[in-house]
Amino acid sequence: MNSLAKLLEAALFASPRPITTEELATLDAEASPAAVQAALDELREHYDVDGHAVELVDAGGGWQILTRPEYTEAIERAQLALRPRRLSPAALETLAIVAYRQPIGRAEIEEIRGVDVGSVLKSLHERGLIDVVGRSEALGRPLLYGTTDAFLEQFALRHLEELPRADELAVALREHEPETLDQVIHHDEAS
Amino acid sequence: MNSLAKLLEAALFASPRPITTEELATLDAEASPAAVQAALDELREHYDVDGHAVELVDAGGGWQILTRPEYTEAIERAQLALRPRRLSPAALETLAIVAYRQPIGRAEIEEIRGVDVGSVLKSLHERGLIDVVGRSEALGRPLLYGTTDAFLEQFALRHLEELPRADELAVALREHEPETLDQVIHHDEAS
Amino acid sequence: MDDLSPPASVPETPAVAGHAPVSASGEAALAPPETGFVIDLPHYSGPLDLLLALIRDEKVDIYDIPVARICQQFIARMHSLKLDEAADYLEMAARLLRIKAQMLLPRPDGEEAWEDPRAELVRRLLEYQQMREVVDVLERLGEDRRNRFARTWVPGPLAPAVQAPLALSLGELLAAVDRVLRHAQQPQVHDVISRPIDVDGFIEVVRAVIALRAVARFRDVVPPGAEPWEVLSGLLALLELARRGELRLAQPRPFASVEIRRELAGEAA
Numbered sequence: 192m193n194s195l196a197k198l199l200e201a202a203l204f205a206s207p208r209p210i211t212t213e214e215l216a217t218l219d220a221e222a223s224p225a226a227v228q229a230a231l232d233e234l235r236e237h238y239d240v241d242g243h244a245v246e247l248v249d250a251g252g253g254w255q256i257l258t259r260p261e262y263t264e265a266i267e268r269a270q271l272a273l274r275p276r277r278l279s280p281a282a283l284e285t286l287a288i289v290a291y292r293q294p295i296g297r298a299e300i301e302e303i304r305g306v307d308v309g310s311v312l313k314s315l316h317e318r319g320l321i322d323v324v325g326r327s328e329a330l331g332r333p334l335l336y337g338t339t340d341a342f343l344e345q346f347a348l349r350h351l352e353e354l355p356r357a358d359e360l361a362v363a364l365r366e367h368e369p370e371t372l373d374q375v376i377h378h379d380e381a382s
Numbered sequence: 383m384n385s386l387a388k389l390l391e392a393a394l395f396a397s398p399r400p401i402t403t404e405e406l407a408t409l410d411a412e413a414s415p416a417a418v419q420a421a422l423d424e425l426r427e428h429y430d431v432d433g434h435a436v437e438l439v440d441a442g443g444g445w446q447i448l449t450r451p452e453y454t455e456a457i458e459r460a461q462l463a464l465r466p467r468r469l470s471p472a473a474l475e476t477l478a479i480v481a482y483r484q485p486i487g488r489a490e491i492e493e494i495r496g497v498d499v500g501s502v503l504k505s506l507h508e509r510g511l512i513d514v515v516g517r518s519e520a521l522g523r524p525l526l527y528g529t530t531d532a533f534l535e536q537f538a539l540r541h542l543e544e545l546p547r548a549d550e551l552a553v554a555l556r557e558h559e560p561e562t563l564d565q566v567i568h569h570d571e572a573s
Numbered sequence: 574m575d576d577l578s579p580p581a582s583v584p585e586t587p588a589v590a591g592h593a594p595v596s597a598s599g600e601a602a603l604a605p606p607e608t609g610f611v612i613d614l615p616h617y618s619g620p621l622d623l624l625l626a627l628i629r630d631e632k633v634d635i636y637d638i639p640v641a642r643i644c645q646q647f648i649a650r651m652h653s654l655k656l657d658e659a660a661d662y663l664e665m666a667a668r669l670l671r672i673k674a675q676m677l678l679p680r681p682d683g684e685e686a687w688e689d690p691r692a693e694l695v696r697r698l699l700e701y702q703q704m705r706e707v708v709d710v711l712e713r714l715g716e717d718r719r720n721r722f723a724r725t726w727v728p729g730p731l732a733p734a735v736q737a738p739l740a741l742s743l744g745e746l747l748a749a750v751d752r753v754l755r756h757a758q759q760p761q762v763h764d765v766i767s768r769p770i771d772v773d774g775f776i777e778v779v780r781a782v783i784a785l786r787a788v789a790r791f792r793d794v795v796p797p798g799a800e801p802w803e804v805l806s807g808l809l810a811l812l813e814l815a816r817r818g819e820l821r822l823a824q825p826r827p828f829a830s831v832e833i834r835r836e837l838a839g840e841a842a
Contacts, residue, residue: 288704322472325471
């Protein structure tokens with residue numbers, strides 16, 4: 192590995208959070224963006240080819256060294272590290288709605304889910320997956336929620352755009368257009 | 383590297399603390415103590431020979447993977463060079479309330495903001511912008527928070543009296559208002 | 574936690590997204606107690622989830638839901654899952670019944686004027702189903718990430734990690750003050766309008782009442798729904814007249830209504 196790749200390895204190793212390419216570039220003032228990218232590629236390849244138990248992943252808003260999944264079970268069994276708890280279906284549903292419709296208020300989420308989401312919002316907020324991002328202009332000025340960087344990290348997303356677009360989902364809906372449904376229904380009947 | 387060495391690498395990477403040879407042996411029931419020792423030697427040699435920026439060290443009651451000392455300075459420099467983080471709107475509003483109402487308890491802040499502020503207070507405290515300044519005489523003797531010297535420094539204030547008084551706020555706000563408010567609400571959070 | 578697995582009656586079909594078997598939950602409320610009665614918890618995350626499961630089980634077209642049948646099934650499933658008390662489910666059951674009733678109304682003869690009463694429900698179901706698809710994506714991504722460990726331990730010489738500097742201006746702080754001021758709960762300020770308590774007026778009322786009735790009750794003096802000042806005035810008037818010896822107040826049993834009687838002496842006078 193060249194010296195820049197080693198420097199990046201040290202930095203990535205020392206950081207508990209993902210680091211962006213721009214941040215990595217500040218490590219060596221003389222390195223061009225292309226050189227940083229090349230060094231990252233070299234490092235990733237080295238981990239892959241040499242069969243390391245860790246790999247270089249571009250996720251959660253930056254680069255991060257993570258262990259490969261095949262070792263997780265043994266590590267957890269030996270109680271050397273613990274996986275975070277899974278989210279409940281209710282929490283995942285709420286999170287999905289916030290991710291797609293942010294900024295969004297509690298009432299709109301409840302309208303979509305058909306259930307009260309007060310306690311779920313509280314627990315997502317406590318886990319740092321959502322945050323208050325403003326207030327609606329609507330009556331009562333309700334709080335509006337959005338997803339956080341921790342959300343991206345927990346789902347290994349670089350940015351929100353990595354989630355499938357609404358029109359890419361099997362059930363495609365055009366948003367908030369009452370006539371759309373009618374079209375959908377009648378289209379379906381015709382076909 | 384053999385598969386035991388890889389398993390050890392994953393475990394040493396994932397563990398938040400040094401791991402003893404005995405603990406490492408629990409990862410694989412079929413591995414003999416000699417095999418574990420051999421795998422550790424292989425891992426250490428691999429890091430040394432391949433010129434990794436990390437090394438395998440037996441110190442402080444167990445094995446750990448550490449970045450080599452020659453990178454310490456670069457990493458510290460890089461951490462200082464991390465892009466400046468912005469406070470989330472939630473954190474800013476909480477800070478504003480503490481600044482103007484100090485000493486103030488968590489319950490009063492929550493009453494004003496209408497949401498749980500536990501995690502926000504924690505992060506403001508970690509950033510050194512607020513500190514515990516006493517306890518209220520009220521039931522449960524809750525902690526009271528106030529702003530710190532670092533807070534003053536952040537805003538280049540000599541003392542708290544330099545903050546605009548309530549009756550000056552309207553004027554002060556008009557100067558900054560339209561774009562700042564919008565930016566503040568829409569930028570991403572780093573509380 | 575097997576008790577949280579989906580019931581066997583909810584098969585996966587590609588037609589309808591959802592229902593990946595998520596077990597452990599982030600919500601303590603779902604954790605069964607260590608001992609005692611453990612209910613087989615329904616896996617549905619809400620009434621729309623249950624409705625989608627029924628549509629799938631019954632293999633009906635989501636765009637042409639046989640409301641009567643599905644409504645019946647919905648209520649039956651609610652009973653069997655002991656969800657009868659859950660407001661969200663009750664509301665959906667009521668909605669289904671209303672749609673069913675609307676379907677029974679004769680359609681107007683005009684061609685395009687008729688709006689399918691199921692339209693809103695179908696829209697919500699589709700929206701919910703789309704969201705379940707996203708849940709599947711998130712679940713897959715989250716599970717993949719969950720199975721990888723990041724390095725959480727910061728080596729000694731570097732700890733404590735240096736915090737990145739803050740980008741924060743006084744303007745931003747003041748803007749936050751402004752938001753707080755604009756959005757903070759305004760303290761509830763009540764305008765207190767003093768009303769004179771009209772004891773004299775009520776003394777006349779009481780005299781009129783006891784002139785008509787041998788035994789009167791408090792509500793004869795102060796009508797139900799009276800304002801506080803009227804209640805107080807009536808009470809003070811009664812006490813005043815009792816003090817003057819014009820009437821007698823008695824309570825036959827604890828908590829019984831107070832009986833108001835003319836004082837015989839007063840009557841004689």
